[in-house]
């Protein structure tokens with residue numbers, strides 16, 4: 549044991565190995581702690597707990613660094629496409645041109661969903677949230693494509709199917725919610741352009757595919773593609789650890805992403821900015837409420853468990869947002885409000901002391917609005933982007949020789965052994 553930490557308990561000292569990651573991060577390996585000492589660790593929200601060893605994404609929250617398979621997210625946003633980044637995450641290396649072409653063809657080959665799935669959509673109540681529908685539909689895919697996942701080829705097929713069909717399912721849910729005709733995926737269009745076409749084309753008004761919007765969507769999805777062991781990714785890993793099929797694990801990830809403290813924040817930001825605008829644009833009141841410990845209100849799109857500096861994805865998103873609005877000649881008052889709110893918050897002592905900076909969700913909703921995406925679809929957009937990350941994390945855990953069923957412990961603080969009193973004697 550080269551490097552180790554010591555824990556002394558009741559006069560006895562135990563050595564625990566310290567492991568080092570490829571970027572110099574260190575962790576105490578406590579896998580033998582209970583066996584050696586009888587103790588467990590207590591870490592609400594897992595803020596100090598590394599749940600796995602991973603080679604997918606590197607994130608330094610103090611320096612604002614994010615890399616997929618070693619490549620800075622800034623470079624991917626500038627030079628790559630979402631399809632290429634998805635390939636990188638899932639396969640570990642950038643594809644050759646041939647590999648990328650084959651991958652794109654496979655995605656197009658798998659883009660249709662079973663016609664019977666349309667019947668499911670009709671039966672959801674009108675007001676259903678698209679995240680609930682998407683989670684159910686992805687789970688339902690398993691019933692339509694029930695092959696076993698024991699063979700490598702089969703796993704690859706399921707992965708391509710999911711990547712392609714989830715995009716189709718999302719666009720279908722929008723069209724059906726509008727009461728409009730479903731637009732089928734087109735063989736001649738790449739991933740992002742195909743999605744925009746399925747969302748906005750119609751028999752009465754053909755959709756013009758705007759290359760700026762395609763680029764913006766590529767960037768949006770690249771920025772969301774993975775973020776190491778966040779809430780939804782951990783959900784995918786935990787659910788997947790029971791050796792459940794990939795569709796069910798992803799369905800759990802979608803459900804976890806839905807919450808306003810996680811992926812649902814992009815919708816919550818727009819709702820918050822709209823409320824501020826409607827009530828006369830009083831930003832100082834929003835700041836005051838966010839600081840008041842007796843008020844549950846939080847500044848949505850601000851703060852992050854890991855980033856203690858500006859989220860590098862938010863920087864790119866802010867620039868992209870400005871660019872798209874300018875190109876499309878859109879004037880969105882919410883963008884002005886967001887920038888003003890950011891200025892006030894970044895100069896406020898409370899936000900400075902708590903290291904609260906805008907996260908990716910702060911500007912992403914404004915960009916999605918400019919693209920014509922309805923607010924209740926924002927988190928669905930996030931889910932499509934996060935899919936390659938979920939898949940690669942699921943694959944990594946499934947392939948891990950040290951794989952273990954996820955099963956944390958707890959510290960019980962309930963009643964001790966209590967006598968059962970029959971109902972008529974209580």
Ligand code: ACO
Nearest residue numbers: 808809810811813838846847848849850851852853902907
């Ligand atoms: N507004 C006001 N205060 C905040 C905010 C906020 N957005 N975020 C954190 N704080 C305060 C907390 O009240 C807390 O103060 P205290 O220590 O005095 O009680 C302190 O900062 C630390 O906050 P925690 O909630 O303990 O930090 P945690 O790491 O658990 O939370 C989280 C991270 C959930 C993202 C939080 O910052 C938040 O609720 N943000 C708003 C929702 C949001 O934008 N979520 C998207 C995150 S990015 C993503 O998942 C895609």
